[in-house]
Structure formats: C-alpha cells, structure tokens
Amino acid sequence: MSTNTLDILFTAPHPDDLEIGCGGAIASLVKQGYRVGMAHMTNGEPTPLGDPETRLKEMRAAADILGVSVCEMVGLPNRVLMDGPEARFALAAVVRKYRPLVLVGLAGRTVAASPDHYQAQLITEAVRFYSQLTKWDERFSGTQPHRVDHLVYRPIARSAEIHHWHSQFVVDITGTIDQKLAAVACYRSQFPPERLAHLEHWIRSIAGYEGGACGFNYGELYAVPRPLSTPDMMKFFQKWPVPSPIDSPKV
Numbered sequence: 001m002s003t004n005t006l007d008i009l010f011t012a013p014h015p016d017d018l019e020i021g022c023g024g025a026i027a028s029l030v031k032q033g034y035r036v037g038m039a040h041m042t043n044g045e046p047t048p049l050g051d052p053e054t055r056l057k058e059m060r061a062a063a064d065i066l067g068v069s070v071c072e073m074v075g076l077p078n079r080v081l082m083d084g085p086e087a088r089f090a091l092a093a094v095v096r097k098y099r100p101l102v103l104v105g106l107a108g109r110t111v112a113a114s115p116d117h118y119q120a121q122l123i124t125e126a127v128r129f130y131s132q133l134t135k136w137d138e139r140f141s142g143t144q145p146h147r148v149d150h151l152v153y154r155p156i157a158r159s160a161e162i163h164h165w166h167s168q169f170v171v172d173i174t175g176t177i178d179q180k181l182a183a184v185a186c187y188r189s190q191f192p193p194e195r196l197a198h199l200e201h202w203i204r205s206i207a208g209y210e211g212g213a214c215g216f217n218y219g220e221l222y223a224v225p226r227p228l229s230t231p232d233m234m235k236f237f238q239k240w241p242v243p244s245p246i247d248s249p250k251v
Helices: 017-031 052-066 085-098 116-130 177-185 193-212
Strands: 008-012 036-042 070-076 102-107 150-155 167-172 219-224
Touching (some): 017 177, 036 085, 036 116, 052 070, 085 116, 102 116, 177 193
Parallel strands (some): 008 036, 036 070, 102 150
Antiparallel strands (some): 150 219, 167 219
16 A cells, blocks of 8 residues: 555545445546545444454455555544544644545445444544644654645445535446445445345445436436536536436437
C-alpha cells in the first residue's frame, strides 16, 4: 500500500461494510485510473466466528481484489463506536494524511443492525470539517490541515428512514459486480456459505434495482448534500446503455 495522496477515500465502521456497499464503485474508480483508498474505522471484532487477526487478513485480501492504493484500519472500538472528539481526531488524521478530493461515507440508521453505522456517518460528516482545522496538528498525529472539497454519501438500503437528498447519482458497476462479490466473499469468518449466498442475492438485487433506474444492469446509488453542477448539462443525458423494460417498443 502506498502513502501518496488519494483522489477519493471511502470510509465505514467495519471491514466488509465498504465491500458490500461501495465495492463496485471502488473497483470501477481503480480501473479508471484514480487513486482510491479505504479506511475502516474499527476492526469489526468481536464477532461470533471471527477474531482480529482473521478479520485483518480478510480485509487485506478484499482490498487486493478491489485494487485500492490504500487500506487503513483506524483503530476505533467496535460495538461502542460513538461520534466524539477522539473519533473525529483519529479519522481526520487519516484524511489529512492522504488528502483526498472526495470523502465517501455511509448514510442511514440501521435499527435492526449495528448502531455503529449511523455513528460512522456522524463521524465522517464532522471529519470533513475537522480535517481542515489549523493550529491543532498535535491532535491529528502531526498531519497538516487539508480541505476536503466534496462529501458523498452511500445511503444504506435498509435505513430506518426515507432520505431526501439534494442530489443523487448512480455509478455503473456492471463491469465490476463480480469483483465486488469476490471482495465480500473474502470475509469467510462473517459469511459462511449459506449466509453468503443470501447476501450475494441481496447485493445483486439492490444493484439491479439501483442500476436499472439509470439504464445499467447493475449500479450503486450515491447522494450529495448539495445540488450537482455542470457547465454542460448534456453530459448528464447520454444515451441509455440498456433499454428500459417499461418502455414501449418502437413501431
């Protein structure tokens, strides 16, 4: 893994969250030549079948499959992850170290799953601000201030609320869906065969739904807390790659 600056950094609370939620976009960005990083806030342990050493090996194997330049374990505590100054300092130090143009985090409350997911959203939002603070370098492992230009959300499909965003866009992951699933499958301690089969079905179903809304076989939906801008609106309106199943045939 390199220590150079990144174009985009993805962050989430547990190893496997980014692979499940964002693996297709991560792999696509790498293929397009961008420098991509992943920052896991915690090691995800303890879990019923896992341990820290195994989870770390699985994390590294998944990162290799996705091809990212950087994969960091921030070292915050699992199960009791909370937004607060120390958590903000720790993640901001990683952001300041790699200085990405774009920071991507999960968004939404998973009331039937880990509360860490929503706390990670709050930490990520705060870190966009904290990473640029001056005269506080000692709180960020001696790293220099860095302004993140763009914050992007990956909405969780099973969130407790329906969110309304200023802007949304879908990344075409048709060419990387299998790579995404291979990265998820690295987490054998978390997903035994039967559970993995159900998860793969769910991932393909969500990706088919989100991609189909924009004419892709598979996609990942992302959101932005502001309107998107462009000097050329026609770049938003290219020919659909896949005909819509609800369109009437031409006569």
